[in-house]
Amino acid sequence: MAPPMGESSTMKTVTREDATNSGQNDRLVDTRIKVTRAQSESTRWNFVALGIVFVLSASSLAYIYLKFLPNLTEEERSHIKVPKSIDDAKLLGAVLSTYTDEHYLHVVGGYFLTYIFLQSFAIPGSIFLSILAGFLFPFPAALFLVCLCSALGASFCYLLFYLVGRTLVLKYIPDRVTQWQAKVAHHRQHLLNYMIFLRITPFLPNWFINITSPVINVPLMPFFIGTFLGVAPPSFVAIQAGTTLHLLTSSRDAVTAQSIALLIAFATLSLLPVVFRRKLQAKMD
Numbered sequence: 001m002a003p004p005m006g007e008s009s010t011m012k013t014v015t016r017e018d019a020t021n022s023g024q025n026d027r028l029v030d031t032r033i034k035v036t037r038a039q040s041e042s043t044r045w046n047f048v049a050l051g052i053v054f055v056l057s058a059s060s061l062a063y064i065y066l067k068f069l070p071n072l073t074e075e076e077r078s079h080i081k082v083p084k085s086i087d088d089a090k091l092l093g094a095v096l097s098t099y100t101d102e103h104y105l106h107v108v109g110g111y112f113l114t115y116i117f118l119q120s121f122a123i124p125g126s127i128f129l130s131i132l133a134g135f136l137f138p139f140p141a142a143l144f145l146v147c148l149c150s151a152l153g154a155s156f157c158y159l160l161f162y163l164v165g166r167t168l169v170l171k172y173i174p175d176r177v178t179q180w181q182a183k184v185a186h187h188r189q190h191l192l193n194y195m196i197f198l199r200i201t202p203f204l205p206n207w208f209i210n211i212t213s214p215v216i217n218v219p220l221m222p223f224f225i226g227t228f229l230g231v232a233p234p235s236f237v238a239i240q241a242g243t244t245l246h247l248l249t250s251s252r253d254a255v256t257a258q259s260i261a262l263l264i265a266f267a268t269l270s271l272l273p274v275v276f277r278r279k280l281q282a283k284m285d
Helices: 005-067 074-079 086-099 104-120 126-136 139-172 174-186 188-200 206-212 220-230 232-242 257-284
Strands: none
Touching (some): 005 104, 005 139, 086 126, 104 139, 126 139, 139 174, 139 220, 139 232, 174 188, 188 206, 188 232, 188 257, 220 232
16 A cells, blocks of 8 residues: 555655765765874874984984094093983093083084983983083083073974874873863963973973973963073072082982072072962952
């Protein structure tokens, strides 16, 4: 028995709607697949770019070492490496101090690029280079050099992770990143003070600050300035210790009750503008 005309028309309409919905779902799935593939391809090329940057940077350091450093004996060459302990720093300092007077620019240039390289790729060893600066250079020059290297290296690390890591983090924990970004936006006028505070205090490792800042939308300018100013107090302590490098037995010897008090004082001062600004705003409200 054939269905009534009204029912037949309704069934045809439902069939068309189902077909339309099915086509839309298929196109949506295809779009998602294409987007996923594009993101994967982009991430792959970002890692390739990071690898290329690393190789070029390492090659540049090797070129400078081979081309511009003065002729060294075999024993001296064995000590030209990134220090991993205070003993390595002593041996490296003994070699470089011999050539600092006659090849000052070479030593400064090699120190500058090595420090930035370590900071850019979050490679340990910069603490020993900070101590070494106090042994090799006059105190004001050493402090400025360490602060500049730290700020530039951290900024390069920021940019590299923005290129490579940001996409991965947003892909796997987008909700949490959104929450962090909202908090940063809420405290945007105090970001410089917070950055200085974090650099002075040991609550978060510097490499962690470098790689998370681009993910949570910390602007590069307060990041750079906050790093330059924030690393000054701990660098002051390390450089001061470097002036007596031959007496040190470990990097912990640089930490004294006086240096801890100094860091606490500077950390407190860095947050005072935030406290005063909030009290003033509360009175105005």
